[in-house]
Amino acid sequence: MSKSKNYRVFLLATGLLGGALLAFASAAKAQRFNCNYARTPDEVLICQEGELARLDERLASIYARVRGRLDAQDRRELEFEQSSWLQSRKECGRDFRCIESHYRRRIDQLLGN
DSSP states (O other), rough: OOHHHHHHHHHHHHHHHHHHHHHHHHHHHTTTGGGGGOSSSHHHHHHHHHHHHHHHHHHHHHHHHHHHHHHHHHHHHHHHHHHHHHHHHTTTTTTTHHHHHHHHHHOOOOOOO
16 A cells, blocks of 8 residues: 555544544533543532542433433434533533532432422
């Protein structure tokens, strides 16, 4: 195989892998975020406070389970709701109690409580 053909194959494989990773990342919006990339006040506080980090992990697990049982249309609706919830949580800033209550309400909502 020529060098240029090898390069094209490499680019194609890299592009496919990158696309797959992006698709996976957007599908798992509730998945615990990497604290190395925490920038907003709410994310920083979640990374600093063990209780909030545990709630974040619990929510991510429940969200993934619920999402996995839905059809495509209901998944899109859930993702929209989750995006709205994330924006609402962000408005808490560094207010521990506000963030905690947001998590507890969202977990109850996803569990149908």
